[in-house]
């Protein structure tokens with residue numbers, strides 16, 4: 001399993017590759033600096049949108065796969081059936097409310113400890 005730090009590095013390197021490419025394209029097409037700046041903001045927005053879409057596609061695929069195997073609606077952590085009310089509000093949710101809260105708590109903790117380590121290195 002990858003550590004949070006490795007994952008963070010991956011995300012950062014992906015991001016900078018994309019914007020560098022986009023910047024080069026914008027520079028080739030347009031000489032005007034203001035124009036480039038405007039284009040970059042647009043591109044950043046579309047990159048963020050693309051990332052959200054990719055994530056959504058992944059969630060949809062997973063939900064469809066679970067429906068196929070008859071696992072849809074079961075919590076991936078404790079295997080309890082997720083409340084219908086919750087599934088209606090968030091159709092691609094993976095965990096029951098209890099597990100989700102538990103996970104968000106521990107995710108928050110590991111993120112802050114990773115960024116602290118990061119600060120120490122720098």
Ligand SMILES: [Zn+2]
Nearest residue numbers: 075078096099
């Ligand atoms: Zn659960």
